[in-house]
Amino acid sequence: MKILAISGSARRNSTNTAMLQAVRAVAPNEIEISIFDGVGRLPVFSPDLEGEHLPEAVRNFIDAIAQSDGVIIASPEYVRSIPGGLKNAIDWLVSGDEIVHKPIALLHASHRGDDMLTGLRTVLATITDRFAGDIFLRLPLMKLEPAEVFNTIKAAENRSKVQAYLQALSAYCTADSKTA
Ligand SMILES: Cc1cc2nc3c(=O)[nH]c(=O)nc-3n(C[C@H](O)[C@H](O)[C@H](O)COP(=O)(O)O)c2cc1C
Numbered sequence: 001m002k003i004l005a006i007s008g009s010a011r012r013n014s015t016n017t018a019m020l021q022a023v024r025a026v027a028p029n030e031i032e033i034s035i036f037d038g039v040g041r042l043p044v045f046s047p048d049l050e051g052e053h054l055p056e057a058v059r060n061f062i063d064a065i066a067q068s069d070g071v072i073i074a075s076p077e078y079v080r081s082i083p084g085g086l087k088n089a090i091d092w093l094v095s096g097d098e099i100v101h102k103p104i105a106l107l108h109a110s111h112r113g114d115d116m117l118t119g120l121r122t123v124l125a126t127i128t129d130r131f132a133g134d135i136f137l138r139l140p141l142m143k144l145e146p147a148e149v150f151n152t153i154k155a156a157e158n159r160s161k162v163q164a165y166l167q168a169l170s171a172y173c174t175a176d177s178k179t180a
Helices: 015-026 056-066 084-093 114-127 146-154 156-174
Strands: 002-007 032-036 070-074 104-108 131-138
Touching (some): 002 015, 002 156, 015 032, 015 070, 015 146, 032 056, 070 156, 104 156, 114 131
Parallel strands (some): 002 032, 070 104
16 A cells, blocks of 8 residues: 655654654555655646646656555645645646545644645545545644654554554545445
8 A cells, every 4th residue: 555645844844744754654564655745846836837848846746646545645734724835736736637536635733724724625625536534633743843743653642543544544545436
């Protein structure tokens, strides 16, 4: 089972990126997690750059989506909304068919950010028919340094919450899309 985990933060010491790295470290063996932390390296979306002019960074991002069985997105809230970098990354996916039936679930690294979550849920339910809205885990990690994020997730109670979350997502990815 291959999961692509996308961080919506371009910040060096991002709690979202650190959370995804820690989740990868505690994942069951059969769930292989790759992390995409490159939203800040994608050019601004324009339909003029699609097709034969597609930038290489965007091609690599779309290929990573295509090669995954499912996607996790973890993002901060910026000004009560989806950060521009993450929204830009999503915009690059909309005209292709890689995302249309892709299972996607949210993971959240803050006790705040519900306006962003509402907006992101609307966007994801629009771009895929397999947005798993019920598969969701919130961990209050805001303001922690990456090492503290790792220690928090490795603690027994959180480790088992993360593993249950990943098992639920894995089962959803495996389920027939017509019955899921
Ligand atoms: C420009 C900017 C705007 C923000 N706006 C909000 C906001 O509207 N609501 C909120 O709860 N947090 C807001 N925050 C705080 C971030 O969502 C929070 O610090 C988050 O944990 C950062 O994630 P990261 O560590 O992965 O970068 C904002 C932070 C920045 C830098």
